[in-house]
Amino acid sequence: MSQLLDKMNPQQKEAILTTEGPLLVMAGAGSGKTRVLTHRIAYLMSEKQVSPYNILAITFTNKAAREMKERVEKLIGERGKDVWISTFHSMCVRILRRDIDLIGYDLNFGILDDADQLSVIKTVMEDLNLDPKRQSPKYFLSQISNAKNELKTPSDLNKEFENEDVIRVYEKYQQTLFKNNRVDFDDLLMLTVHLFEKHPEVLSFYQNKFQYIHIDEYQDTNHAQYKIVTLLAEKFRNICVVGDSDQSIYSWRGANIENILSFESDYPDASVVLLEQNYRSKQMILNAANDVIKNNSGRRDKQLWSDRGEGEAIEYHRASDGDVEANYIADKIAYMRRDAYDYHDFAVLYRTNSQSRAIEQALLRQNIPYRLVGGQSYFKRKEIKDLMAYLRLICNPDDDLSFVRVVNEPKRGIGAASIDKLSHFAAESELSLMSSIQDATGVVAKATLNKLMDFKTMIYMLRAQIEDHSLASFIDLVLSQTGYLEMLENENTIEADSRIDNLGEFKSMATQFEDVDLDEILAEEESEERADDLPTMTKLIILLNDLMLQTDTETEEEANESKVTLMTIHAAKGLEFPVVFICGFEDGIFPLRSAIEQGADDLEEERRLAYVAITRAEDLLFITNAQSRYQYGMRSANPESMFIREISETYLNKTGIESRPRPSFTLKEAMESKAPKRQIKTVSLNSGSSWNSGDKVEHDTFGEGVVVGVKGEVISIAFSAPHGIKKLMGSHPALKKRS
Numbered sequence: 001m002s003q004l005l006d007k008m009n010p011q012q013k014e015a016i017l018t019t020e021g022p023l024l025v026m027a028g029a030g031s032g033k034t035r036v037l038t039h040r041i042a043y044l045m046s047e048k049q050v051s052p053y054n055i056l057a058i059t060f061t062n063k064a065a066r067e068m069k070e071r072v073e074k075l076i077g078e079r080g081k082d083v084w085i086s087t088f089h090s091m092c093v094r095i096l097r098r099d100i101d102l103i104g105y106d107l108n109f110g111i112l113d114d115a116d117q118l119s120v121i122k123t124v125m126e127d128l129n130l131d132p133k134r135q136s137p138k139y140f141l142s143q144i145s146n147a148k149n150e151l152k153t154p155s156d157l158n159k160e161f162e163n164e165d166v167i168r169v170y171e172k173y174q175q176t177l178f179k180n181n182r183v184d185f186d187d188l189l190m191l192t193v194h195l196f197e198k199h200p201e202v203l204s205f206y207q208n209k210f211q212y213i214h215i216d217e218y219q220d221t222n223h224a225q226y227k228i229v230t231l232l233a234e235k236f237r238n239i240c241v242v243g244d245s246d247q248s249i250y251s252w253r254g255a256n257i258e259n260i261l262s263f264e265s266d267y268p269d270a271s272v273v274l275l276e277q278n279y280r281s282k283q284m285i286l287n288a289a290n291d292v293i294k295n296n297s298g299r300r301d302k303q304l305w306s307d308r309g310e311g312e313a314i315e316y317h318r319a320s321d322g323d324v325e326a327n328y329i330a331d332k333i334a335y336m337r338r339d340a341y342d343y344h345d346f347a348v349l350y351r352t353n354s355q356s357r358a359i360e361q362a363l364l365r366q367n368i369p370y371r372l373v374g375g376q377s378y379f380k381r382k383e384i385k386d387l388m389a390y391l392r393l394i395c396n397p398d399d400d401l402s403f404v405r406v407v408n409e410p411k412r413g414i415g416a417a418s419i420d421k422l423s424h425f426a427a428e429s430e431l432s433l434m435s436s437i438q439d440a441t442g443v444v445a446k447a448t449l450n451k452l453m454d455f456k457t458m459i460y461m462l463r464a465q466i467e468d469h470s471l472a473s474f475i476d477l478v479l480s481q482t483g484y485l486e487m488l489e490n491e492n493t494i495e496a497d498s499r500i501d502n503l504g505e506f507k508s509m510a511t512q513f514e515d516v517d518l519d520e521i522l523a524e525e526e527s528e529e530r531a532d533d534l535p536t537m538t539k540l541i542i543l544l545n546d547l548m549l550q551t552d553t554e555t556e557e558e559a560n561e562s563k564v565t566l567m568t569i570h571a572a573k574g575l576e577f578p579v580v581f582i583c584g585f586e587d588g589i590f591p592l593r594s595a596i597e598q599g600a601d602d603l604e605e606e607r608r609l610a611y612v613a614i615t616r617a618e619d620l621l622f623i624t625n626a627q628s629r630y631q632y633g634m635r636s637a638n639p640e641s642m643f644i645r646e647i648s649e650t651y652l653n654k655t656g657i658e659s660r661p662r663p664s665f666t667l668k669e670a671m672e673s674k675a676p677k678r679q680i681k682t683v684s685l686n687s688g689s690s691w692n693s694g695d696k697v698e699h700d701t702f703g704e705g706v707v708v709g710v711k712g713e714v715i716s717i718a719f720s721a722p723h724g725i726k727k728l729m730g731s732h733p734a735l736k737k738r739s
Contacts, residue, residue: 004039004046004075015240015273016040019048019212022233022267024260025242028304029289029615030280030576033242037214038068040240041083042075044212052082054209056232059216062087062549064574068216081523084210088225090549092188094525095195095206097545102199103191105181108541110392111548112177112184115380116401117141124172130165140169148186149222149254151193179432180399189224196231207235218243218263222254230266237267245299249570249609251601257298278304278615280576282311285617288647293611295646296604304615313653314621316644320657322629326362328656329581329624333564334366336579343369347565347577349613351590355583356566363564373567379547383488383499384506388544390478394463395541397456398432407433410487412451418444422452434459458482466536471510471543474536479503513543521546569613580617585625586638610643627657636726637716691715691730691737700734702726 005013015025015036027033041057044050059065065086073080084091093111101107112120121137121144143166147157154171177183183191196203213233215221218241221229233239241263248257264270278286286304293299319325333346348359356372363370379385386409389402396402400423408414419433425443426436437452444452462481466474479485485503488496518531518539531539565577584590591606614621623644628637644652695707702719705726709716715730728735 004043008036008039009277011273011275011277012036012039015275016043018240018271018273019044020238022237022263022270023240024263024270024272025240025275026260026272026300026302027242027244027275028278028302029244029247029612030278031275031304032277032279033216033275034064034068034071036275037216037240037242038071038075041072041214042080045076045079045083050212052076052079053084054211055083055214056091056210056212057083057085057214057216058088058091058229059085060087060220061574062090064216065090081520087549088228089185089188092192092228093545093549094521095192095202096183096188097542098525099195099199099202100191102202103195105178105183105191108181108396109545110180110182110396110399110402110541111188111545112182112401113380113385113548115385117184119404120173120176120401121169124169124176128165128168128172130169135165140166140173144170144173145186146254148184148190149224151190151224151227176400180401181396182399182401186224189222189228193224193227193231196228203231204235206232211236211238213239215239215241216243219245219248219257219260220250220255221259222256224254226256226259239267246293246296246302246608246611247573249573249605249612251605261298261300274300274302276302276304278306279308280618281306281615282308282619284311284313284651285614285621288314288621288651289611289614291647291651292607292614292643296607297600298604312620314623314647314651316652316654317622317624318640318654318656319624319626320628321635322358322626323362325583325624325626325629326358327365329359329583329622330362330366330368332581332622333363333368337368341579342562343564344562345578346581347567347572347575347579347616348581348583349567349569349572349616350583351569351592351609353568355589359566359583368564369562370564370566371561373565373571381499381502383484383502386484387475387479387503387506388547390482390484391475391540392544393434393459394466394478395537395544397434397459397463400426400433403433406482407452407455410483412455414448414451414455418448418452466540469536471514471536471539472507474540475507475510509547510543513546514539517546518542569609572616573612576616576618578618579620579622580613581622581624582613583624585623585641585644587641588638589625590641591643607643610641696738698736698738699726699728704738 005016008016012032012035015023016039019040025033025036027036037057041055044055045052057068059068069080069083069085072083072085086094096105096109097107100109118137118141121141122132125132125137125140143163147153147170154167154174157167157170177187196206210232213229215229220243229239229241241260243260245257245260248255248260251257264272281289281304283306286306290303294301317325317328319328329348333343336346337343350356350359353374360370360372379388386406389405393399393402393406404419404423407419421444422433422436422440425440426433429436429439431439434456437449437456440449440452443449458481462478465477469477485500488500488503514531518534521542522529522531534542569582582590587593587596590610591603595602595606625638625640625644628635630636691707691710693707693710697705697707697717699705699717699719702717705717705719707715707717710730715728717726717728719726
């Protein structure tokens with residue numbers, strides 16, 4: 001026990017030793033929460049003699065789950081492999097793979113990715129004669145996802161939702177998925193709840209199994225995840241949730257901050273531990289973070305502190321424009337690179353992806369290598385999605401979604417019009433597309449029907465040969481027999497060669513999966529089966545579902561290259577860097593203009609995002625913005641971010657252009673401070689006319705505004721959203737003064 005508690009601070013020890021009953025660990029940024037979680041699991045096993053099979057730990061990313069598992073194994077040895085540590089979605093896949101047939105699905109269900117979901121939505125909209133120009137497919141997908149996160153079925157929405165089209169699309173979308181024995185990521189959570197509620201014996205099994213439950217990043221849970229956790233913990237109530245209300249930044253994808261803030265209401269007997277000592281950052285950085293976040297009301301109060309030293313003041317640089325801001329960042333990196341820093345020590349964070357362009361160009365000009373986080377995932381590349389669709393179709397010939405994707409890939413002379421005809425015929429006959437081919441005489445042209453029959457024969461021949469091969473050799477067979485590899489080889493381009501390499505990497509991954517990973521998955525599921533004893537088709541189905549959960553991984557080669565990291569603040573959560581730049585710290589950019597306009601809740605989430613950004617820095621922090629920049633194709637000006645104004649000046653070293661004080665009035669107040677609108681007159685101005693701050697104006701394009709600054713012939717005018725502050729010549733013909 002002394003080893004497990006060695007070098008722990010008093011609060012961390014308390015969290016580890018409080019093993020019975022509900023426990024809330026409110027862990028500030030960089031406070032060692034993962035260390036606490038892993039040592040708590042090790043303590044339960046070594047000191048409390050709890051079986052690893054009775055311990056559950058859930059986190060949000062595959063990377064975090066892997067790291068947690070590695071740490072537990074390092075602490076406790078081989079027995080650590082038997083602890084169930086996974087993401088919510090991985091856990092639900094394993095639960096459903098065992099019992100989903102109880103709620104009407106086949107055990108060999110497949111998982112849809114985002115692109116496939118969108119494809120289904122588009123087909124459903126077409127069937128329902130809905131115009132995608134009036135309501136986009138992504139809108140419907142978002143509404144359906146929100147409903148599922150709230151555990152609402154189409155009939156539930158029918159009682160409260162005004163948009164009937166959403167209900168119709170949701171209903172038909174679910175019917176399509178069910179018919180194809182497919183589920184989406186939201187279904188994994190929702191169907192697990194349904195399984196637990198409709199089959200108490202299944203819930204009872206997992207309640208008895210998971211007697212000690214740990215949930216990481218609890219502030220990021222949505223309602224469905226909250227419900228799963230609540231049901232699992234109902235019997236033994238040994239639930240430990242770890243999180244930070246100040247780092248809740250995912251409300252846009254369903255996360256509910258109230259889950260962590262109301263934990264003590266849910267469990268009145270809960271113990272609460274605050275982790276406030278930060279092991280990551282210098283104190284000056286933490287002072288700035290504390291200054292910003294204390295302005296939020298929806299939080300549990302805490303003060304981050306560090307014994308790493310005071311550190312240097314935060315450099316706040318205000319540039320004249322966006323390009324100068326980007327060059328300042330590149331110059332700083334190039335200069336500091338000559339000292340003790342390497343490229344991978346630097347991160348540039350921004351609020352939205354569109355801000356990366358100027359930064360990328362500035363880095364390229366100085367030959368500074370960088371990696372842009374958020375690029376296309378390996379598993380979303382066309383050739384990989386095509387191969388996976390072939391494999392899914394071989395496992396389940398009635399999978400219409402996979403059928404449509406690959407029936408003419410490579411080209412077989414089977415056009416979209418023929419597939420549409422076959423789809424209508426299949427729907428009327430209540431058959432899958434594959435099954436309907438044999439009866440489709442007269443539905444499509446004879447030549448096309450022959451090609452469809454050839455395709456069907458090929459799929460069933462591959463299906464018949466699967467058990468004669470390993471996963472890797474079967475993938476070779478599929479790529480060969482389908483003509484897919486030959487198609488790429490005939491292209492004879494660099495891009496095609498790259499795609500062939502990607503397919504080769506998939507084969508390597510399948511080999512590793514069959515040799516190593518599959519046995520681990522089966523062990524975690526406490527299955528009596530072993531990889532060597534499983535049919536190849538079963539292995540393939542498990543592989544395809546497992547790969548659908550691996551979209552947040554990075555190759556070892558990519559991770560080891562020394563490059564400056566460019567990423568959004570959302571993507572940076574959980575990461576840390578010695579030197580961090582946060583750019584675009586301006587009202588309208590960070591915080592977003594929409595958050596400023598929409599009210600307190602949105603603004604508080606933006607402030608939490610600022611807190612997350614600031615606390616990514618270990619040693620040095622730079623905050624930058626610009627007096628003006630190009631936005632939406634035109635130059636505009638934004639005031640410095642309100643979050644900058646919340647940081648005490650004693651923590652800031654200001655460089656660049658000194659920002660002017662912002663007007664004390666809002667645009668709305670300024671507009672209402674003059675004469676009633678019915679008396680408004682407009683007068684044209686020539687170059688000799690004078691302007692003063694507070695003058696009301698009208699612009700032919702931007703509408704009404706208020707003058708907030710005058711410098712010679714150039715005036716700064718605050719217009720209503722989305723235009724913001726514009727700098728214009730006072731003599732501009734589109735501009736009129738209102739009196």
